[in-house]
Amino acid sequence: MQNLIVYLLAFLVIALVSGNNLPACTGSLINSNIVSKRKGILLTILGYSLGLMAEGNLLGTGLLSLMPVNNYLLSSIVLFTALIVFLFAHKTKVPQSLSMTMAMAILGLDIAIGANPDLTFVAVMVLAWILSSVFAILLSYATMRYSYNMMKEKNIWTSIKYMKLLLIVVSFFTAFTLGANTIGFVYALMPHQGNAAYVLALAIIGIIIGSFFLSRRELALMGNGIVAMRYLNSTISQAVSAIFVEIATIFSIPLSNTQIYVSSIYGSTISYKMHFAQGKTMIAIIRSWIFLAILAMVLGYAFALLI
8 A cells, every 4th residue: 555655656757747848859840740749749658668668777776875765655755746846847837857856855855854865976966967958058059050061061951851850760769868767767766576567567657648648738838938949959959968868877867858958959049140049938947947946855855854
């Protein structure tokens, strides 16, 4: 019965994060009509699921470093806190980082119960959050400038044809890394007793339901509110974010796909003489990240004090 509560909360969180972050994976494909909405969602589900199955266990080491004391009650607090924050993010239509939310909730919980997380790992994680965004902007900018100059010498229609195909591949890889890192972080928190096949099946069902039914509002924001995307900067933004998240996964560091993707978008768009980025939306998203991260830490701390 105790584990059932954890499984239920994990299922709901996975469903929410699958829908909330779907635009960072295939939003560009769908909003540019390269694929239909249904096909884009199915591609995302496939990427999420394969990433979780292939690399979902890699976040276990990072979770242990952040949360040295763990039981079903503490896991429930972390997942319940993430659920509250994500419901708020979904209501306000702002893509939110589950990795950051859970990590901050765990740190708040650690403080409340007097646990001793690996402070070196915590410092590396926070540094990775900051530097990855900065490097994503710089790398996207440099790659965009180089690619744009190179494409000017090519046949425009041939370039667009190959760019569409590349964007499909990159979108899948983005979903794969999110499944491995973000959803894998939740998966690592779920109890695995004996055969873990049923735990994996539960996570995949959550992925399917969330992707189909909880992504509409976020798709609208990512497609229209942040930036008017082009094929080239869409491809570069997603490729850069996927690379950084995959590297973080290998080192068991929870890293936000959405945070890096948005940073990459702005890095790629500032290379144009005419900017399409909407600064007010970007500022609103950054504020929401900071506010919700602090909220997650406070809630994790408060809930832990109540037990």
